[in-house]
Amino acid sequence: MSALLAGLPADRTLKTLRTHRRGPLLAIELNVPEQGNAVTDAMLDDLLTVLDEQDPAVRVVVLAAAGDDFCLGGDRAEFAEHLAHDPTGGGIRASGTRARRVCDALTSHPAVTIARVQGKAIGAGLALALACDLRVGADTATFRLPELALGLPAAWGGLLPRLISEAGAARVRELVLTGRSFGAHEAQHLSVLQKVVPEADLDAAVTDWAKPVLRRPAPALRVTKALLNSLTASTRLADASVLDPELMAAVLTETHHARTVG
Template sequence: MTVLPLTATDTGRTLEALRTGRQGPLLFIELNIPDLGNAVTDTLLDELLAVLDAQDADTRVIVLSGAGPDFCLGGDRTEFAGHLAEDPTGSGIRASGTKARRVCEALTDNPAVTIARIQGKAIGAGLALALACDLRVGADTATFRLPELALGLPTAWGGLLPRLLNEVGAARVRELVLTSRAFSAQEARSLSVLQNVVPEQDLDTAVMAWAKPVLRRSPAALRVTKLLLNAHAAATRLADGAALDSELMASVLAAAEYARTPEGRRIGHLA
């Protein structure tokens, strides 16, 4: 997708992990760390928050995409390790998790219609970013995976689990989370993870097929409709445990790090 460089006055900062552009009321946001598979870093989260906070009031549609062959390969585990090295109790993980939740909520609760444009792989945190969007179109070759349990982590990032349960259903989510298996774009559509699947070269056309009618809608009616949709979705979740995501992730990682210390190995042996 062709995007224009964002001017400094839009966010007041130079963007390192994103490219953004505007075509009238359309805002394009592209994850732009292709050498790392657009892995989610603290810098990327900070920049997403800055761009979404600074979006123009006239914005009707936001398109979230990824540069390179993959949409997003998930969280940057090297950065997680760095956070734990700085503070084994997990304070850095908690701070990062809080930012992740804020980003996903900024996409879900955005007054504009948010569209995820997905090619290649969408894994873990990448899938969470896509699920936070209202509409999701994927290339027919795209694949998806929730690898957290296989990596020794809880499925606790950005409110991913409650969104999955709401969109997909408990039985299917349980199988995907517990097995950590990959699934195809076609299966993703059957699960409502995607609403449309097209050849990769047709992704932009599919995005614009959704965007163009939205741009003709009354801005006030669009905002109220988004509020209603989100309110009803929240009501069906009854209790949303996403507020615990950062604490759960930090606790599990801190415990794993402690288990590798001499004292942790000693206590584990005595237990």
């Protein structure tokens, strides 16, 4: 985020994140570029540490990422480690619960949350972006839901109900069942992104959104966001994403058992 945070040092460096604060704007940067910013339990814990603080002076939270890609999804090696330590899926359930808490924290945060997406946003990476209020992507960004091809259910962080609410059931069904990649302009058509710009203009696009929001009175902003969330939630009456951790654990443990017995 060179232009947006030019000359602004990280005010905190966690194991997987860096945060930058400029007055009422807080930027959270996924910072494991050598691993494609893959989501691990450590990253989920770091995100919860930052998001749960909810400083009332913060009016805009930007979720960004270092390196070429926004996020390449969940860390499958860590899933395998969880199953090796607990074949009943306890570690998978705990990780899934963290994921849901993080995505809920982004959605329900009193500040306006903005996702700044470059490169690839895959699986859990797409879920993190989708949990934000506003989403801008580079015109070269790509998205994919590969879970089914990997033997996983699309059950991470409440992704499916959010995506269906934004894009519609028929389109989401096709994306999940085929696992095909789609580009930034299709993502905008699906309302996965609200704005698409050249990658060099990402920071300017974030700033264009942030500036007017930062001028809004904090009480009105907070209540309006809560109202929007409430109205959106009313369109997801059948939201069963609370079961995501159980579904993920059930599928992975069954697959692990079949491979072990076989």
